Amino acid sequence: xxxxxxxxxxxxxxxxxxxxxxxxxxxxxxxxxxxxxxxxxxxxxxxxxxxxxxxxxxxxxxxxxxxxxxxxxxxxxxxxxxxxxxxxxxxx
Numbered sequence: 542x543x544x545x546x547x548x549x550x551x552x553x554x555x556x557x558x559x560x561x562x563x564x565x566x567x568x569x570x571x572x573x574x575x576x577x578x579x580x581x582x583x584x585x586x587x588x589x590x591x592x593x594x595x596x597x598x599x600x601x602x603x604x605x606x607x608x609x610x611x612x613x614x615x616x617x618x619x620x621x622x623x624x625x626x627x628x629x630x631x632x633x
Contacts, residue, residue, distance in 0.1 A: 568632065577625055586623060591631050593620040 542550075568576075568591075576588045585593070600615045611617075 565632065568628065571628070573628055576628060576631065577623055585621065588626060588631055589621055589623055592626075593617075596620045 568587075571587065576591075577586050579586045596615055596617060600612045601610070603612065
């Protein structure tokens with residue numbers, strides 16, 4: 542790996558860490574009830590959005606150099622079911 546590639550990866554990793562920290566700080570401000578509150582029946586709550594983003598990121602970034610897009614193991618539909626996970630479970 543040359544120096545430019547190393548520098549690029551360092552920048553990308555730092556950006557991911559930054560976004561993760563911001564999301565965690567946002568979650569710290571929410572109660573368990575806030576995480577599961579739906580603004581309307583047609584809306585998703587924060588917990589569902591977190592599960593969906595997590596599933597998407599995992600599917601897209603795992604083995605991204607050798608595979609593309611959705612992974613066969615992803616159960617996208619289950620990401621939209623609110624199982625009322627605790628804040629700690631969602632943070633994992």
